[in-house]
Every structure is written in C-alpha cells, then in structure tokens.
Amino acid sequence: EVQLLESGGGLVQPGGSLRLSCAASGFTFSNCAMGWVRQAPGKGLEWVSGISASGGSTYYADAVKGRFTISRDNSKNTLYLQMNSLRAEDTAVYYCAKRSIYGDYDYWGQGTLVTVSS
Amino acid sequence: DIQMTQSPSSLSASVGDRVTITCRASQGISSYLAWFQQKPGKAPKSLIYAASSLQSGVPSKFSGSGSGTDFTLTISSLQPEDFATYYCQQYNSYPFTFGGGTKVEIK
Numbered sequence: 242e243v244q245l246l247e248s249g250g251g252l253v254q255p256g257g258s259l260r261l262s263c264a265a266s267g268f269t270f271s272n273c274a275m276g277w278v279r280q281a282p283g284k285g286l287e288w289v290s291g292i293s294a295s296g297g298s299t300y301y302a303d304a305v306k307g308r309f310t311i312s313r314d315n316s317k318n319t320l321y322l323q324m325n326s327l328r329a330e331d332t333a334v335y336y337c338a339k340r341s342i343y344g345d346y347d348y349w350g351q352g353t354l355v356t357v358s359s
Numbered sequence: 360d361i362q363m364t365q366s367p368s369s370l371s372a373s374v375g376d377r378v379t380i381t382c383r384a385s386q387g388i389s390s391y392l393a394w395f396q397q398k399p400g401k402a403p404k405s406l407i408y409a410a411s412s413l414q415s416g417v418p419s420k421f422s423g424s425g426s427g428t429d430f431t432l433t434i435s436s437l438q439p440e441d442f443a444t445y446y447c448q449q450y451n452s453y454p455f456t457f458g459g460g461t462k463v464e465i466k
Contacts, residue, residue: 285458286395288454288457303454344450345448352402
C-alpha cells in the first residue's frame with residue numbers, strides 16, 4: 242500500500258525557515274518523480290515544486306522560486322522541502338504527492354500545516 | 360504559464376442528478392489533464408488521469424473527456440458521498456497548474 246507521510250510543519254515567524262519531510266513507502270521511491278502542493282486556508286490547490294526521480298531536475302512555482310528548495314534522499318525514501326524567508330502568504334497545508342508513470346499525481350499524503358505568523 | 364479555468368465555481372444539485380464540470384486550458388495540453396476530488400479536511404483524491412482514464416478503484420459514475428484545451432468531468436448520478444470540491448490540473452508542462460475548483464453542494 243502506497244503511503245506518504247509528511248512532517249515538519251508548525252508555527253514560524255515571518256522571515257524564518259522550516260524543512261518539511263515526506264516519508265514514502267509501498268512503492269519504489271527511487272523510480273518516481275514527486276511534488277509538493279499547498280492549500281491556503283479556505284483556498285484552492287496550488288502547485289509548489291516538483292523533482293525528478295533521480296533528483297537531478299527540480300521545478301518551482303514563481304511564488305517560491307529562490308526561497309524554497311526541493312530535494313530527495315532515495316536511500317531514505319524521503320522527499321524534502323526546505324522553506325526559507327517565509328511569508329504570511331506561505332501559510333498553508335503542504336501535501337507531498339507521487340507522480341505515476343503517466344505523469345499525474347496518483348497518491349497524496351495527508352498534509353502538514355505551516356503557519357507563518359508573528 | 361498555463362492557466363486553468365474551471366466552471367462553474369459552485370453548483371447545487373440533488374441526489375441522482377447528472378453533473379458536468381468544465382475545465383479550459385489557456386493553451387493546448389494534449390490529454391495531460393487530471394481530476395481530483397477533495398472533501399473538507401482531507402487530502403485530494405485522484406479520480407481521472409490522461410483526461411479520460413479512471414484511476415483504479417474509482418467508480419464508473421465518474422467520467423472525463425476532452426483534449427487540447429477543453430475538458431469535462433461528469434458524474435452520472437450524484438450520490439451523497441460525491442458532495443465535495445473538484446479540481447482539474449494540467450501536467451503537460453511546469454509549472455503544473457490547477458483550476459480554481461468547483462464546489463458541489465446539496466440542493
């Protein structure tokens with residue numbers, strides 16, 4: 242059974258940093274591209290970042306480019322999102338998602354809440 | 360970036376109704392279009408990929424169609440468990456983008 246378990250969310254002050262983790266199991270993690278999607282309170286889904294299976298290619302939404310870094314450790318079956326220079330508008334539930342062989346996001350984690358506030 | 364426009368943003372329907380949601384891409388995305396269902400406080404659930412392919416375990420009352428720029432999600436006979444918010448997403452090119460969502464409510 243595919244499982245994605247996010248952790249690392251919490252309350253952080255504006256300008257601060259946080260690292261999210263997503264522990265994967267139930268599939269061959271090193272074969273799958275992955276991504277992060279967020280959802281601000283009461284709002285829709287927003288794609289944040291993506292990474293290839295090897296980690297050699299990374300992609301970002303303009304809203305986070307230069308502040309967030311996606312990475313992965315295939316030996317630990319874990320996906321990361323390092324978030325720096327956090328702003329109030331980064332407050333959201335952050336979901337990790339697995340890309341299928343067809344390219345879509347077929348499995349999602351339960352999400353972790355990040356709150357940026359003083 | 361490719362913009363995804365969903366309509367309507369919300370709708371009221373009755374149990375047993377046929378419901379159709381549309382999604383339009385600002386440029387052609389072939390069939391690289393997915394549909395998700397999300398219930399309050401829960402993660403999105405994948406329903407359809409490649410515009411018209413049903414995810415494993417998803418009931419056949421859900422169907423998708425379209426290619427290029429215009430897509431539809433149809434629920435053939437709405438049931439109580441189908442009241443939720445639905446999103447489309449293009450994965451033709453980065454940045455992947457979502458539609459604004461369609462909230463399906465009980466009439």
